[in-house]
Amino acid sequence: MTTSSSSDGFYAELTNAEGGALRYAVNGAWRASSSDATVESVNPSRANARANAFQACTRAEVDEAFAGARAAQGPWARTPLHERASLLHRAATLMRENAGGMVSALMIEVAKGAKESATEVERSADLIDYTAEEGVRILGRGDLLMSDSFPGNDRNKICMASNVPVGVVLCIPPFNYPVNLCVSKVAPALIAGNAVVVKPPTQGCTATLHMIHCFIKAGFPPGLIQAVTGRGGEIGDYLTTHPLVNAISFTGGETGIRVAQKAGMVALQTELGGKDACIVLPDADLELAAKSIVKGGFSYSGQRCTAVKIVAVFEEVADELIGKVNERIAKLSVGLPEDDATITAVVSKSSADFIQSLVVDAESKGATLCQEWKREDNLIWPLLIDNVTHDMKICWEEPFGPVLPVVRVKNENEALELVNKSRFGLQGCVFTRDIDRAIRLSDAMQTGTVQINGPPARGPDHFPFQGVKDSGIGSQGITNSIKVMTKVKSTVINLAKPSYTIA
Numbered sequence: 001m002t003t004s005s006s007s008d009g010f011y012a013e014l015t016n017a018e019g020g021a022l023r024y025a026v027n028g029a030w031r032a033s034s035s036d037a038t039v040e041s042v043n044p045s046r047a048n049a050r051a052n053a054f055q056a057c058t059r060a061e062v063d064e065a066f067a068g069a070r071a072a073q074g075p076w077a078r079t080p081l082h083e084r085a086s087l088l089h090r091a092a093t094l095m096r097e098n099a100g101g102m103v104s105a106l107m108i109e110v111a112k113g114a115k116e117s118a119t120e121v122e123r124s125a126d127l128i129d130y131t132a133e134e135g136v137r138i139l140g141r142g143d144l145l146m147s148d149s150f151p152g153n154d155r156n157k158i159c160m161a162s163n164v165p166v167g168v169v170l171c172i173p174p175f176n177y178p179v180n181l182c183v184s185k186v187a188p189a190l191i192a193g194n195a196v197v198v199k200p201p202t203q204g205c206t207a208t209l210h211m212i213h214c215f216i217k218a219g220f221p222p223g224l225i226q227a228v229t230g231r232g233g234e235i236g237d238y239l240t241t242h243p244l245v246n247a248i249s250f251t252g253g254e255t256g257i258r259v260a261q262k263a264g265m266v267a268l269q270t271e272l273g274g275k276d277a278c279i280v281l282p283d284a285d286l287e288l289a290a291k292s293i294v295k296g297g298f299s300y301s302g303q304r305c306t307a308v309k310i311v312a313v314f315e316e317v318a319d320e321l322i323g324k325v326n327e328r329i330a331k332l333s334v335g336l337p338e339d340d341a342t343i344t345a346v347v348s349k350s351s352a353d354f355i356q357s358l359v360v361d362a363e364s365k366g367a368t369l370c371q372e373w374k375r376e377d378n379l380i381w382p383l384l385i386d387n388v389t390h391d392m393k394i395c396w397e398e399p400f401g402p403v404l405p406v407v408r409v410k411n412e413n414e415a416l417e418l419v420n421k422s423r424f425g426l427q428g429c430v431f432t433r434d435i436d437r438a439i440r441l442s443d444a445m446q447t448g449t450v451q452i453n454g455p456p457a458r459g460p461d462h463f464p465f466q467g468v469k470d471s472g473i474g475s476q477g478i479t480n481s482i483k484v485m486t487k488v489k490s491t492v493i494n495l496a497k498p499s500y501t502i503a
């Protein structure tokens, strides 16, 4: 893996001559905004000191980006599928060759540990390769239907249905996977013959722009991949309600609900928050459950939509399970991303303040803190909170941090109540050796996915991934994303006379 930053070699075009704010991408070039204004990212591990700056794009620049994308999309849709796939493979190669800039940007801007940052980039390159291959497989074929299978019809109509691009896809990823959750939108859109306009998250923007640069350098036509920067709160509504948008793929928090409410007649894919529950039954392998709870609850400091966000353990095994979880928590490394700590600073001061408020509320209502509460700036030490009850905010809110509530339950109904009363429904997991019981519980859980004897996870990236209720609309995963970014086109041949094959 090579190391590089925005100002040297491969990524030099992103930076102004003076080494100022990173540029935004329009029509194949990196440009400074006419606004003369910038937005800044911070370094969560260094008391939120300035990390980098980006162009605050104007509305006219957003218009230009959409117009350029629209102009580029038609010729791209007419580019042979195998050529589209080749360019995606080239982008994946460039990402692997120039991973260093993205990895260090992830550590600085979103405080992701060194190994996980490297994994995010590698996983993203793999995702692009798989998308290219899957696109070739599924977009190269369609359906052929004969009219005589429906009552009242003879065989005189033949319907050919294929998947065609939607047009321009607006891609808005969140801070916690600014590379992976961006390629998971961009790559399916491109293979399907669409153009994309990307709005990177402000925290994580550097890594997203580096990733976009790999696509541009791979030789995609100018305009096909645009990246407009600026605070979501300022340009977000203008982007999501833009008349040239045909589909929106959004991952993030509450904002996504507002995006969905405002979006017009466009295809929508939203992946939002989660309150993933881990149900531990009395017959479970408690060692496995404890390991999965700690991995699921605390990796990347709990800042994953699929983090375990609440444990529902049967009373008879609660003490033993909690003992095992606490032993493992004691071994978690806390510190800097560069040192590859598991627990690193959470993304912002406001996030740390919110997490603290949930802990204070729970403690004031009688919950038991299994570790000492400890915080320095954005860095919060891992904390398990036992004896949580339904009146505590942490029972229902998503902390997005390294604190994990435990509710002791008497039976399956109490466990299911916790899962199904939540306004979220992303994933959940069940630990038991009884597969019949696991399946029964899985069927009763109102979530997009249930993991049996393993922690919640989005990956592998070709698995279907979806939320219900406030956790989102539509399904992700490579195959499903390609489908969301296409629409079905039917061509019907009307024969003058019915025709049947004769054996």
Ligand SMILES: NC(=O)C1=CN([C@@H]2O[C@H](COP(=O)(O)OP(=O)(O)OC[C@H]3O[C@@H](n4cnc5c(N)ncnc54)[C@H](OP(=O)(O)O)[C@@H]3O)[C@@H](O)[C@H]2O)C=CC1
Binding pocket: 172, 173, 174, 175, 176, 177, 199, 200, 201, 202, 203, 230, 231, 232, 233, 235, 236, 237, 240, 251, 252, 253, 254, 255, 256, 259, 271, 272, 273, 274, 304, 305, 398, 400, 426, 467, 471, 472
């Ligand atoms: N289900 C899932 O797959 C995932 C869910 N999440 C959820 O996301 C949350 C944390 O991520 P976070 O990045 O803070 O989420 P946000 O919803 O705050 O931001 C997500 C993205 O939306 C942008 N944005 C902000 N305002 C608007 C707007 N009005 N219109 C359009 N876009 C806008 C942000 O830009 P800017 O940064 O400039 O504000 C960012 O790029 C958690 O709740 C978590 O559960 C996170 C990852 C995955």
Ligand SMILES: O=C(O)[C@H](O)COP(=O)(O)O
Binding pocket: 176, 177, 181, 251, 303, 304, 305, 306, 456, 457, 458, 459
């Ligand atoms: O956005 C998230 O947090 C992810 O979708 C979680 O992905 P993971 O389960 O692969 O960490």
